[in-house]
Amino acid sequence: MIPDRIIEQGTLTTSGGRTAVEVRLPWYRALPGSCISGAKLTIDGQAVPEDTLRWGMNGKEFTFAELSDNTDEWWFPLDSAILSGDVELGDDQAEHTVDVDLILYIPYIITDAGTLHIEEHDSKTMKAVSA
Numbered sequence: 001m002i003p004d005r006i007i008e009q010g011t012l013t014t015s016g017g018r019t020a021v022e023v024r025l026p027w028y029r030a031l032p033g034s035c036i037s038g039a040k041l042t043i044d045g046q047a048v049p050e051d052t053l054r055w056g057m058n059g060k061e062f063t064f065a066e067l068s069d070n071t072d073e074w075w076f077p078l079d080s081a082i083l084s085g086d087v088e089l090g091d092d093q094a095e096h097t098v099d100v101d102l103i104l105y106i107p108y109i110i111t112d113a114g115t116l117h118i119e120e121h122d123s124k125t126m127k128a129v130s131a
Contacts, residue, residue: 006122020084033070048085056082
């Protein structure tokens, strides 16, 4: 697991009331969309409302419910995904603290508790760029 590289430094963008950040897979092998169980995005201590979160990969955007049974789209270790949601940033020129929590399932590793479930967290400080 590579939790300190989940958030891509310098990728915080804002457009209207929507804010996004690029995230990287904290695993060494590609995973299908169905293994991306959820995520949380917090900016300057303000959690992005869960119902507004969207996951972008391979040029498409998904809710986490849409990803739950998606085995056609894959997240590859060299590709960034985009986690976005509705949140207003205070001062656009200020440094913002960005926190991302990921919940993933690793389908080919079975433990006594079932399929391996990992929860990873990363935090970075960066300025936002208008998209």
